[in-house]
Amino acid sequence: MDDSVDRHIARWRGKTPFDERVEAIVTRLQFLVRHLSRSKDTALAMVGLQDFEFETLHRLASRGEHGRATPSELSADLKLSPAGMTGRLDTLEKAGLVRRVRSEEDRRRVDVELTEEGRATWLRAMDVRGEAEEDMVGVLTTADQDVLAALLKRMLLQVEEPGPHEAPEE
Known part of the structure; x- marks a missing residue:
């Protein structure tokens, strides 16, 4: 055939x-x-996801149970500028898929983590x-x-x- x-x-x-x-x-x-x-x-x-949203969630999900990373780690993983990463994270946070939280190691640092809705999506x-x-x-x-x-x-x-x-x- x-x-x-x-x-x-x-x-x-x-x-x-x-x-x-x-x-x-x-x-x-x-x-x-x-x-x-x-x-x-x-x-x-x-x-209901766009490719850039999925890729960001995917990178977070690969980081263990809480899916947590710094914005600069995500920028490096996704080969994005810090400004581009900020825009992505703003969009995902407004959609309830990620949240910004204070780092457990350094209270001055902000981490990004998947929400339950973000992980489920x-x-x-x-x-x-x-x-x-x-x-x-x-x-x-x-x-x-x-x-x-x-x-x-x-x-x-x-x-x-x-x-x-x-x-x-x-």
Whole structure:
């Protein structure tokens, strides 16, 4: 059974020099990433979040039971300016998804933490996203999933290794 990538390759066969195997792999990866992006957008719309709001909640949720971080830690995680982070946090605080609290270690410092509503909203988005991911990956056996995960890891390690013309990511 042909998929859209098989048809894509057939259209281009003989018209341009490319390795069909590499083209098939890369194009399928691109299509799968696009599918995941659309399913993420759908999940966020279902729970009433924008992408920037989800990403901020996601970073907080990764920080343990209380989902607490300083605005500067979040800025660094999300690669945002302090002013951009302030705007995000203002929006999320007005929506009741986060709150600013005095640090337990240093009363001069303000931390940001998830509210119960913020955690519940993040979890609903994660559930919908998880269903889409399970649907996609679920066509593979557990053994196939393990093989695919290992192969993708090898590929990712290759591109994450800085070459002579690249600076390492921080």
